[in-house]
Amino acid sequence: MWEKPTVLLSWGNDEVEWEAKAMRKADTASAKAAGAEVTAVRAQIQEDIETSKKQRGKALRQREKARQFDRQREEIHPSYVVEALESLAPTVRESLQLAEATPDPENVYSWEPLAIRYREKERD
Numbered sequence: 001m002w003e004k005p006t007v008l009l010s011w012g013n014d015e016v017e018w019e020a021k022a023m024r025k026a027d028t029a030s031a032k033a034a035g036a037e038v039t040a041v042r043a044q045i046q047e048d049i050e051t052s053k054k055q056r057g058k059a060l061r062q063r064e065k066a067r068q069f070d071r072q073r074e075e076i077h078p079s080y081v082v083e084a085l086e087s088l089a090p091t092v093r094e095s096l097q098l099a100e101a102t103p104d105p106e107n108v109y110s111w112e113p114l115a116i117r118y119r120e121k122e123r124d
Contacts, residue, residue, distance in 0.1 A: 069076075077085070
């Protein structure tokens with residue numbers, strides 16, 4: 001079977017064979033290194049995906065648990081406890097309240113709307 005030589009034909013068989021073995025060995029080493037690097041990157045990506053899935057699941061469980069507690073709060077505590085908790089809750093400060101909205105009187109503004117200038121059709 002005829003094989004395509006990897007180096008010039010003017011070299012002897014020993015040199016060609018040695019060079020081909022060295023090239024194959026270097027190619028194998030670089031392929032192994034690349035494979036190991038790809039494996040590490042894939043493992044990191046999978047770990048990130050699992051972590052984000054776990055975080056999303058944990059947040060979802062916490063929200064659902066809080067929602068269920070809010071629905072059951074009156075069932076959990078008797079009415080006198082709910083009233084005591086409401087009295088302990090911080091009061092809403094007036095400084096955080098927005099003032100009541102009042103419409104602006106008309107024609108108070110000192111500016112006039114700009115006139116719209118239309119372009120002439122562009123000529124080719």
